Amino acid sequence: xxxxxxxxxxxxxxxxxxGTVTTLPVSMVRLxxxxxxxxxxxxxISDAHIQQIKGASFVRNWDxxxxxxxxxxxxxxxxxxxxxxxxxxxxxxxxxxxxxxAEILSALxxxxxxxxxxxxxxxxxxxxxxxxxxxxHYSFDHKGVHFVxxxxxxxxxxxxxxxxxxxxxxxxxxxxxxxxxxxxxxVGEAQRAWLREDLAKVDLDTPLIVLSHSPLQKIYxxxxxxxxxxxxxxxxxxxxxxxxxxxxHVHQIQYNQIGNISFNSVMAxxxxxxxxxxxxxxxxxxPVLTVPMNRAxxxxxxxxxxxxxISVHSGHVAARYKLWDNPKRTVSFDPVEEKPVDFDYRDxxxxxPSQSHY
Amino acid sequence: MRVPFVGLMLxxxxxxxxxxADDFTADDVAxxxxxxxxxxxxxxxxxxxxxxxxxxxVCAQCHPNAANTHPETYPKFQKQLGKVAQLWExxxxxxxxxxxxxxxxxANDPRMTALLSYIAYERRGVKIRPGEH
Numbered sequence: 155x156x157x158x159x160x161x162x163x164x165x166x167x168x169x170x171x172x173g174t175v176t177t178l179p180v181s182m183v184r185l186x187x188x189x190x191x192x193x194x195x196x197x198x199i200s201d202a203h204i205q206q207i208k209g210a211s212f213v214r215n216w217d218x219x220x221x222x223x224x225x226x227x228x229x230x231x232x233x234x235x236x237x238x239x240x241x242x243x244x245x246x247x248x249x250x251x252x253x254x255x256a257e258i259l260s261a262l263x264x265x266x267x268x269x270x271x272x273x274x275x276x277x278x279x280x281x282x283x284x285x286x287x288x289x290x291h292y293s294f295d296h297k298g299v300h301f302v303x304x305x306x307x308x309x310x311x312x313x314x315x316x317x318x319x320x321x322x323x324x325x326x327x328x329x330x331x332x333x334x335x336x337x338x339x340x341v342g343e344a345q346r347a348w349l350r351e352d353l354a355k356v357d358l359d360t361p362l363i364v365l366s367h368s369p370l371q372k373i374y375x376x377x378x379x380x381x382x383x384x385x386x387x388x389x390x391x392x393x394x395x396x397x398x399x400x401x402x403h404v405h406q407i408q409y410n411q412i413g414n415i416s417f418n419s420v421m422a423x424x425x426x427x428x429x430x431x432x433x434x435x436x437x438x439x440x441p442v443l444t445v446p447m448n449r450a451x452x453x454x455x456x457x458x459x460x461x462x463x464i465s466v467h468s469g470h471v472a473a474r475y476k477l478w479d480n481p482k483r484t485v486s487f488d489p490v491e492e493k494p495v496d497f498d499y500r501d502x503x504x505x506x507p508s509q510s511h512y
Numbered sequence: 513m514r515v516p517f518v519g520l521m522l523x524x525x526x527x528x529x530x531x532x533a534d535d536f537t538a539d540d541v542a543x544x545x546x547x548x549x550x551x552x553x554x555x556x557x558x559x560x561x562x563x564x565x566x567x568x569x570v571c572a573q574c575h576p577n578a579a580n581t582h583p584e585t586y587p588k589f590q591k592q593l594g595k596v597a598q599l600w601e602x603x604x605x606x607x608x609x610x611x612x613x614x615x616x617x618x619a620n621d622p623r624m625t626a627l628l629s630y631i632a633y634e635r636r637g638v639k640i641r642p643g644e645h
Contacts, residue, residue, distance in 0.1 A: 205569070213567050213568065330572055331573075332572060376577070377576055425610075432580050433579040434635065434638055435636070435637075449580075451592075452574070452609065452610060453591060453592040
């Protein structure tokens, strides 16, 4: 049972425990807004990295991760309001990969909203992805919350348009996380202008949830756990009462608070990544709030992969990580300390060796 | 009688072997290190080589900059192998499992040497802690 602070959330947790889902590998907690907004939650699946081997043959490992997340998300009762796919559906942006991934995602019952990832983008600059899923940045409102989806994996025009001899080479360089020939992610001026205009129509008390592939923070440049114009984007979000950024790309649990903005990462269904401090030759800045996920054990193919249920409580996000081979993790907003906290591991004495042996 | 004999032998030895075993120059050191640099660069190429396994998956996908390979902890009890093992054995485990490669690499295969060189290089400076998990 997750420990949450408010009275309403205690009630809601009781509803969940009343047992619609005790036999399922997922849990569902509905949290009430303190106020007039309706409670809701949504499933978040990300970083599938569907990878073609040859013809109709795809890397089985990554296929299994996405299939499992989709199957489990479909088992949620009540049904998730909608599902977000957080980016990197394909591995190198090929149509075959996007098609194969889209076919797996098509089994989802709720409405699907997708976020662009760099692995989807750099082969054809998102053309085929947009045919499948529509615009790569947009906004929508849901039960009193304003959602914004950004394409935050762009980079400068020189690198994108003029530097590489072939699209395949460009995609390969971005696909290799540690490539020294990559280029830092950004939202970019044009999209920031769009964001400014979009937010101008939103009341400052309306909770914002921003969905992005890159972190909208500067964590570790070498692996593009980075958004070059993070400060400018954060500046646009500053006037709002409660802002939540949910991002993919990092394939690990991360969370942070910068001013009024809470940040929560989502897991990959495909494979985990090491925390940046595991690379000793360079400096990195993982948010200090983060209690790491357990170190991945490759012996269990789905270890350190998973999906998440996002619930919104009083304008703040709680992320329930569905980890297939580990105890589940929940990161929720502590209204007293005003930042995301993993209550189960807040006390350092409760942390396990698996969380520190990296 | 003995001293001159010994002196003669030493003299002959000196004439016969002008270079001594421990006598390497700064140029030699540079050359040896360049050899290593070449091999570790090959290791980096293999790290992103989609032909190393059978399914196109590369080491760099899970181990960017060879992170989380922990070369400084080997030999150690390796859970996946059920025994105390060396790093090259774990490399073969990865090649076989996530990369679905059919044949392991011999410990002294030039490709294994290259992979291990790259791994060690990316972990340079970290204290050796054999046996640690």
